[in-house]
Amino acid sequence: MDKLYEQTLLYDFYGELLTDHQKQIYEEVVMNDYSLSEVAREYDISRQGVHDLIRRIDKSLEEYEEKLHLVRRFLEIKNKIEKIHSLTDSPEITRLTEEILEDL
């Protein structure tokens, strides 16, 4: 799995368990692709400080996944829903699978 895609999925599932400060920094660097130096200046911390913070957040998101496996469960379900979507001729089942894929 692509690193950014994995980070985005983990953040989508477990981000709300982070502090507001952690969320802000993580979004700036990982989601919005600001440089470490830019974020360091904005928050008045060192570039190394931002770097370490991101690494610690990645680790803590990964630990949530090791405990709860929710991303893995969702991906397995998504895969099966996509199969159903490609197999069905029924407009109603098509609509339901599309709704589920939006929820996921």
Add this chain to the structure above:
Amino acid sequence: MDKLYEQTLLYDFYGELLTDHQKQIYEEVVMNDYSLSEVAREYDISRQGVHDLIRRIDKSLEEYEEKLHLVRRFLEIKNKIEKIHSLTDSPEITRLTEEILEDL
């Protein structure tokens, strides 16, 4: 939703975020239906202590759900999968929906 069903779902999703001690007590009282007095004797704490512990664990499981909404998301998906299951004639889609319902 039935209280025990709700507790079981929340515990199933977020239980791994509790400490081993919390998990043991919660399972004894909520899942295995031992009395507060029995569990109090077993762990050498007061009956009131067990009662308070269970209340705190319920609260912390509810807080995880308020933040992550994973139980709600899973229930919505389950509901739609059951609709697909009842609508389809295809053996392959039936099999896939049954697999998903087992995963959920």
